[in-house]
Amino acid sequence: xxxxxxxxxxxxxxxxxxxxxxxxxxxxxxxxxxxxxxxxxxxxxxxxxxxxxxxxxxxxxxxxxxxxxxxxxxxxxxxxxxxxxxxxxxxxxxxxxxxxxxxxxxxxxxxxxxxxxxxxxxxxxxxxxxxxxxxxxxxxxxxxxxxxxxxxxxxxxxxxxxxxxxxxxxxxxxxxxxxxxxxxxxxxxxxxxxxxxxxxxxxxxxxxxxxxxxxxxxxxxxxxxxxxxxxxxxxxxxxxxxxxxxxxxxxxxxxxxxxxxxxxxxxxxxxxxxxxxxxxxxxxxxxxxxxxxxxxxxxxxxxxxxxxxxxxxxxxxxxxxxxxxxxxxxxxxx
Ligand code: KG4
Ligand code: ZN
Numbered sequence: 001x002x003x004x005x006x007x008x009x010x011x012x013x014x015x016x017x018x019x020x021x022x023x024x025x026x027x028x029x030x031x032x033x034x035x036x037x038x039x040x041x042x043x044x045x046x047x048x049x050x051x052x053x054x055x056x057x058x059x060x061x062x063x064x065x066x067x068x069x070x071x072x073x074x075x076x077x078x079x080x081x082x083x084x085x086x087x088x089x090x091x092x093x094x095x096x097x098x099x100x101x102x103x104x105x106x107x108x109x110x111x112x113x114x115x116x117x118x119x120x121x122x123x124x125x126x127x128x129x130x131x132x133x134x135x136x137x138x139x140x141x142x143x144x145x146x147x148x149x150x151x152x153x154x155x156x157x158x159x160x161x162x163x164x165x166x167x168x169x170x171x172x173x174x175x176x177x178x179x180x181x182x183x184x185x186x187x188x189x190x191x192x193x194x195x196x197x198x199x200x201x202x203x204x205x206x207x208x209x210x211x212x213x214x215x216x217x218x219x220x221x222x223x224x225x226x227x228x229x230x231x232x233x234x235x236x237x238x239x240x241x242x243x244x245x246x247x248x249x250x251x252x253x254x255x256x257x258x259x260x261x262x263x264x265x266x267x268x269x270x271x272x273x274x275x276x277x278x279x280x281x282x283x284x285x286x287x288x289x290x291x292x293x294x295x296x297x298x299x300x301x302x303x304x305x306x307x308x309x310x311x312x313x314x315x316x317x318x319x320x321x322x323x324x325x326x327x328x329x330x331x332x333x334x
Contacts, residue, residue: 002073002319005097006312007058009090010082010110011140012041014053017308018065018072019316022121025065027302027309028057039180040170047085054093061308072103074324076315079107080332081141087331095327106315107325110306111142114272116151116317117303117310129297134266136257138281139273140166140181143253145208145260151317157260158208165249166275168212172219172245176234186242187278193239195247198222202252208260210252219245250280258288270297277304 001021008015012035017027030053035041062069077094080087098105115135119128129135129148134157137144143160163171166183173182178189200218203211223241226233234241261269271285282298289296303310318324 002316003067003071004074004076004106004312004315004319005058005061005072006076006108006308006315007054007090007094008078008110008113008306008308008311009050009054009086010078010080011086011306012046012049013306014050014057014090015306015308015311016054016058016061017312018061018067019120019309019312022119022313022316024120024309024312025067026061027307028060028064029307030057036180039174041083043083043085046083047089050086050089054089058093058097069101072101074098074104074106074315074319075101076106076108076311076318078110078113078311079325079329081110081334082331084331084333087333091329091331099327104324105327106318106323107329108311108314108318110311111137111139111144112152112154113310113314114139115146115148115154115270116314117272117299117307118270118297119151119317120303120309120313122300129268129270129295132264132266133268133270133297134257134261134264135270135272136253136276137273138165138253138271138275140164140170142273143210143212145257147260147264147266157264158210158256160210160212161205163212163216165210165212165253166273168216168249169246169275171216175220175223176238176241178238181274183275183278186246187280189239190243190246190280193241193243195243197237197240198244200245200248202248208256210256212249215245215248215252246278246280250278250284253281254284254288257285258292261292261294267293268295268297270299272299272304274305277301
């Protein structure tokens with residue numbers, strides 16, 4: 001039996017979790033509101049907020065788990081990728097905390113952690129993906145189709161050659177002045193709109209790769225033309241615009257995932273990362289999997305966006321291997 005304390009501070013959420021083996025005992029997330037007024041994450045403000053949040057968040061996670069500091073067997077932390085100033089706070093804290101307790105450190109890759117969140121034990125749905133399976137990793141910074149051969153063997157079958165899917169969604173929302181982060185707002189407004197109201201074409205990209213910067217640009221030009229004729233165009237057609245752009249992005253994402261699963265004869269498909277909270281992506285993945293008699297793995301909402309629980313499960317698998325980190329390891333941004 002092992003108790004792992006996990007820390008995540010790669011972007012704008014400060015989070016700490018405690019796991020007993022693969023079971024989550026606590027998962028505290030402090031989201032930083034300060035960035036909303038700027039329409040995006042301001043790195044300098046993010047690292048300051050992490051500095052303010054880290055001790056209360058870790059304290060809360062330990063308290064809620066009902067353990068004592070001395071019960072902790074290892075401290076896992078996100079080493080990268082992410083914002084340097086943000087990572088520094090979590091990494092430095094984890095190192096000093098581990099050092100003070102005399103416990104080993106475990107470094108975790110943020111992207112692997114998103115994928116491994118599917119292995120956190122859930123009493124209500126105990127089934128876990130079996131290797132090999134495919135995972136679409138879609139976050140604010142990354143878009144990848146991965147083939148998982150084991151917990152830490154992830155082959156990148158395809159990825160975006162420019163913007164991430166989450167970035168494209170956030171930019172579309174910004175163009176319409178819907179606030180930051182745009183993903184949840186577009187998701188909500190799209191429910192009242194007609195997804196076939198407007199057509200936005202997707203680029204022809206080889207293999208399993210993606211490109212999202214063209215979709216964003218064509219959306220921008222389309223709106224500019226319409227606004228010339230009607231300054232209230234966005235306000236009047238917001239829901240239809242959200243539904244149409246969401247359908248375009250989700251359709252593009254899943255077309256390649258379906259192809260990859262067919263080509264690799266894989267019968268289990270998972271999604272992970274912030275954009276996996278999107279309701280259309282979730283329902284469309286389920287529909288495609290049902291059609292092929294595949295099994296879909298869709299994470300609970302709390303494990304989609306950044307959280308330390310996923311860092312903890314990745315840490316747990318490394319703990320089992322005895323894969324510990326040196327105290328001198330620096331964070332990495334990419
Ligand atoms: O994984 P994440 O929390 O942070 C990164 O590692 O980047 O992902 C954040 C991204 C943002 O782009 C946000 O707009 C998007 O996830 N997102 C969504 C939804 N919830 C969050 N995108 C679409 N629909 C949602 N419901
Ligand atoms: Zn993330």
